[in-house]
Amino acid sequence: MALTILKGTVISAPALGKLDVTERGYLIAEEGKVTGVFPVLPKRYAGAAAEDFGDALILQAPADLHLHAPQYPMMGMGMDLPLLDWLNTYAFPTEARFADPDYAREVYRRLAQDLIANGTTRVCMFSSLHRRATLILMEELEKAGVTGYVGKVNMDRNGAPNLQETTEESVAETLRWLEECSDFRYVRPMVTPRFTPSCTNELMAFLGRLAAERNLPVQSHLSENTAEGAWVRELHPDCTQYWETYAKYGLWNGRTVMAHCVWCDERERRAMKDAGVTAVHCPDSNQNICSGVAPVRVLLREGVKVVLGTDVAGGDTLSMLDAASSAIRASKARRVMDNWGTDFLSAAEAWYLAASAGAAFFGQQPGFAPGNSLHALVLDDSRLLQPHPLTPEERLERCLYVRQPGAIRAVWSAGRKVFSAED
Amino acid sequence: MALTILKGTVISAPALGKLDVTERGYLIAEEGKVTGVFPVLPKRYAGAAAEDFGDALILQAPADLHLHAPQYPMMGMGMDLPLLDWLNTYAFPTEARFADPDYAREVYRRLAQDLIANGTTRVCMFSSLHRRATLILMEELEKAGVTGYVGKVNMDRNGAPNLQETTEESVAETLRWLEECSDFRYVRPMVTPRFTPSCTNELMAFLGRLAAERNLPVQSHLSENTAEGAWVRELHPDCTQYWETYAKYGLWNGRTVMAHCVWCDERERRAMKDAGVTAVHCPDSNQNICSGVAPVRVLLREGVKVVLGTDVAGGDTLSMLDAASSAIRASKARRVMDNWGTDFLSAAEAWYLAASAGAAFFGQQPGFAPGNSLHALVLDDSRLLQPHPLTPEERLERCLYVRQPGAIRAVWSAGRKVFSAED
Numbered sequence: 001m002a003l004t005i006l007k008g009t010v011i012s013a014p015a016l017g018k019l020d021v022t023e024r025g026y027l028i029a030e031e032g033k034v035t036g037v038f039p040v041l042p043k044r045y046a047g048a049a050a051e052d053f054g055d056a057l058i059l060q061a062p063a064d065l066h067l068h069a070p071q072y073p074m075m076g077m078g079m080d081l082p083l084l085d086w087l088n089t090y091a092f093p094t095e096a097r098f099a100d101p102d103y104a105r106e107v108y109r110r111l112a113q114d115l116i117a118n119g120t121t122r123v124c125m126f127s128s129l130h131r132r133a134t135l136i137l138m139e140e141l142e143k144a145g146v147t148g149y150v151g152k153v154n155m156d157r158n159g160a161p162n163l164q165e166t167t168e169e170s171v172a173e174t175l176r177w178l179e180e181c182s183d184f185r186y187v188r189p190m191v192t193p194r195f196t197p198s199c200t201n202e203l204m205a206f207l208g209r210l211a212a213e214r215n216l217p218v219q220s221h222l223s224e225n226t227a228e229g230a231w232v233r234e235l236h237p238d239c240t241q242y243w244e245t246y247a248k249y250g251l252w253n254g255r256t257v258m259a260h261c262v263w264c265d266e267r268e269r270r271a272m273k274d275a276g277v278t279a280v281h282c283p284d285s286n287q288n289i290c291s292g293v294a295p296v297r298v299l300l301r302e303g304v305k306v307v308l309g310t311d312v313a314g315g316d317t318l319s320m321l322d323a324a325s326s327a328i329r330a331s332k333a334r335r336v337m338d339n340w341g342t343d344f345l346s347a348a349e350a351w352y353l354a355a356s357a358g359a360a361f362f363g364q365q366p367g368f369a370p371g372n373s374l375h376a377l378v379l380d381d382s383r384l385l386q387p388h389p390l391t392p393e394e395r396l397e398r399c400l401y402v403r404q405p406g407a408i409r410a411v412w413s414a415g416r417k418v419f420s421a422e423d
Numbered sequence: 424m425a426l427t428i429l430k431g432t433v434i435s436a437p438a439l440g441k442l443d444v445t446e447r448g449y450l451i452a453e454e455g456k457v458t459g460v461f462p463v464l465p466k467r468y469a470g471a472a473a474e475d476f477g478d479a480l481i482l483q484a485p486a487d488l489h490l491h492a493p494q495y496p497m498m499g500m501g502m503d504l505p506l507l508d509w510l511n512t513y514a515f516p517t518e519a520r521f522a523d524p525d526y527a528r529e530v531y532r533r534l535a536q537d538l539i540a541n542g543t544t545r546v547c548m549f550s551s552l553h554r555r556a557t558l559i560l561m562e563e564l565e566k567a568g569v570t571g572y573v574g575k576v577n578m579d580r581n582g583a584p585n586l587q588e589t590t591e592e593s594v595a596e597t598l599r600w601l602e603e604c605s606d607f608r609y610v611r612p613m614v615t616p617r618f619t620p621s622c623t624n625e626l627m628a629f630l631g632r633l634a635a636e637r638n639l640p641v642q643s644h645l646s647e648n649t650a651e652g653a654w655v656r657e658l659h660p661d662c663t664q665y666w667e668t669y670a671k672y673g674l675w676n677g678r679t680v681m682a683h684c685v686w687c688d689e690r691e692r693r694a695m696k697d698a699g700v701t702a703v704h705c706p707d708s709n710q711n712i713c714s715g716v717a718p719v720r721v722l723l724r725e726g727v728k729v730v731l732g733t734d735v736a737g738g739d740t741l742s743m744l745d746a747a748s749s750a751i752r753a754s755k756a757r758r759v760m761d762n763w764g765t766d767f768l769s770a771a772e773a774w775y776l777a778a779s780a781g782a783a784f785f786g787q788q789p790g791f792a793p794g795n796s797l798h799a800l801v802l803d804d805s806r807l808l809q810p811h812p813l814t815p816e817e818r819l820e821r822c823l824y825v826r827q828p829g830a831i832r833a834v835w836s837a838g839r840k841v842f843s844a845e846d
Contacts, residue, residue: 074810076824080770287755287756288751288824290759317825329711330756333710333760336715397503401499402498406828
């Protein structure tokens with residue numbers, strides 16, 4: 001791992017809407033940490049072996065900040081149902097199957113490999129409530145080279161007959177899971193109340209204490225769907241807004257990621273900004289299960305941290321390139337809904353959200369900043385026709401829009417080469 | 424071609440929202456015409472060779488009723504621009520390259536093959552204004568097995584310096600093109616004013632007479648974008664609505680397809696219904712170039728004929744499976760915009776639009792009706808994980824949502840086998 005030199009057209013997103021481009025440049029990392037991007041090979045590396053990818057694009061590997069691992073087998077199903085019906089008819093029965101460790105092993109091995117083949121090297125991911133399956137998921141991610149956070153889901157109410165814990169079970173299994181997963185290096189635990197309707201107040205209180213005591217990050221769902229919002233208010237008559245049901249139990253801080261945020265109003269958005277909570281925009285899922293269209297431009301303008309997620313299996317693709325173009329399309333639908341009053345996301349902005357903003361949750365600087373852990377992918381777009389000699393920016397845009405099976409040639413995660421198309 | 428017997432799980436769309444399913448059944452055609460779908464092989468075919476695709480899905484091959492062949496090389500580019508700027512910056516310069524027959528040959532061969540590999544066997548397609556390139560396009564489509572209509576584009580104003588004809592050139596080249604393309608069997612000519620702003624009144628009048636005299640179908644664009652609509656009203660102060668600029672020149676009848684129809688109001692929709700004009704919904708393009716979200720449910724409810732198109736390169740995919748799921752997603756965005764007042768499209772409805780409604784423009788009955796020309800594809804979805812034993816309807820839904828490179832195993836067009844994954 002000592003020295004990595006990648007040669008190609010290096011593109012990174014150092015700020016929202018900005019791209020840094022070095023054509024036929026060198027991306028260099030030492031001991032897994034980025035040294036820099038150079039137009040010519042610095043003298044001190046003369047003679048060192050470089051992996052030369054010709055004119056292929058070298059991009060930051062994106063981060064998927066919200067997906068449900070046990071829903072991977074049901075991608076693209078039941079989309080004619082709204083969220084709560086879809087959960088009961090499809091998601092819960094599918095998740096219940098992960099009581100079986102063999103099934104978990106089969107699915108999670110494939111999921112982990114598929115993530116890496118799609119260039120996704122960082123995740124915040126929901127498992128199911130099953131402790132063993134969650135450990136298997138973490139093992140398979142670690143083995144494949146996916147890094148980030150995984151949560152054993154907590155749900156002690158409003159589940160399904162075969163997909164619910166008692167409060168005591170949830171507490172005991174969560175504690176045992178935390179003990180058992182302490183040896184993973186790249187995949188770490190995350191406190192994961194499924195969403196407010198799934199957790200009793202007692203369980204929420206326990207999870208808040210746990211996050212504080214052990215300094216753990218938190219993930220959950222927020223204001224995805226109007227019916228869900230109404231239900232939450234019924235369950236917590238003391239809270240005027242959804243976010244308060246998390247805040248009152250200590251689950252609302254700078255290490256919290258909240259998926260969706262479609263229906264957050266100004267006050268809820270301000271609460272996110274003030275606490276440093278990260279909003280995970282999942283455009284594909286929001287459209288598929290008819291949740292609505294999140295006000296991403298407004299969130300950004302108001303200073304809320306926004307990242308992207310696929311939300312498999314509300315989303316129907318693992319590709320964060322797809323997620324970026326979906327985010328652009330959603331922002332354009334939103335623009336129409338807002339009477340053209342909000343700007344849509346540019347390709348450079350969407351890619352920033354997928355790559356740099358996602359990595360920021362893991363303590364990284366934007367782009368290929370020196371000191372960042374090396375997370376990169378090589379994308380060979382040479383099979384596409386070219387109407388004229390393209391700029392690197394145009395090439396990046398096409399990579400977001402046009403699906404190119406097999407175009408990702410190699411992937412690095414936390415400094416390690418974890419995928420090569422020749423494998 | 425005499426007898427074709429395909430065995431598999433046959434799914435067809437006999438009516439909007441309805442699916443006919445015959446598991447491990449037989450789709451039979453004689454002399455290229457569908458005889459029927461049978462759960463067991465009828466005695467009269469005993470001993471005849473069947474192509475057995477096991478449990479794979481046998482579906483109607485879809486029809487793409489709107490795309491721009493010369494924009495194929497620029498798929499997924501310039502999407503940060505609105506329609507009129509995008510045309511000037513990307514589409515027109517790219518189309519201008521098709522003055523070169525060699526470039527046309529290279530691009531159109533690949534386009535034709537790519538369409539067939541995606542299962543699309545029928546099209547209504549725009550070429551560029553170039554007569555020779557249009558003939559090359561028709562040749563390549565015919566060779567690959569794509570059937571339908573192609574139009575040499577007419578544009579004698581508001582083009583680009585190297586992409587515009589005089590009225591005389593447009594008339595002369597169109598007449599010559601019609602002579603030269605008379606020998607194609609499966610690909611026929613279609614009268615194609617680019618859109619109202621591109622054609623002088625004199626040219627429009629000529630095209631209307633031409634369509635009437637030679638009994639030719641017509642394709643153009645309608646009410647795609649608000650700026651475009653305003654421009655049309657400026658150009659035709661005598662017309663209160665966009666559609667009237669076509670109607671007054673005889674370009675508005677039961678053999679007319681109009682792409683987009685995003686901003687058609689009630690009166691314009693009624694004019695479509697009354698004349699039997701077909702609306703081509705291009706959801707992906709409408710979102711990409713920020714046109715808006717077409718009111719598909721309303722169009723359907725009011726009895727307008729609605730079909731689907733990819734609108735490459737406003738759209739970023741040639742796949743009509745993608746177009747169907749995009750239509751569903753767009754209908755869900757529309758539902759939100761309509762304050763939940765309009766139903767979204769179900770998977771069965773979207774597939775009906777992509778397959779049966781599209782084929783209806785070519786005189787076909789819905790589904791695999793006896794007498795229909797055999798247009799079918801075989802899709803092997805066995806690589807996907809299955810959370811439970813899936814119904815055929817669930818399998819079809821997943822095929823619309825989840826991109827499965829290489830899953831289309833074989834394609835028939837007008838009775839001929841035109842694609843086999845082993846090729």
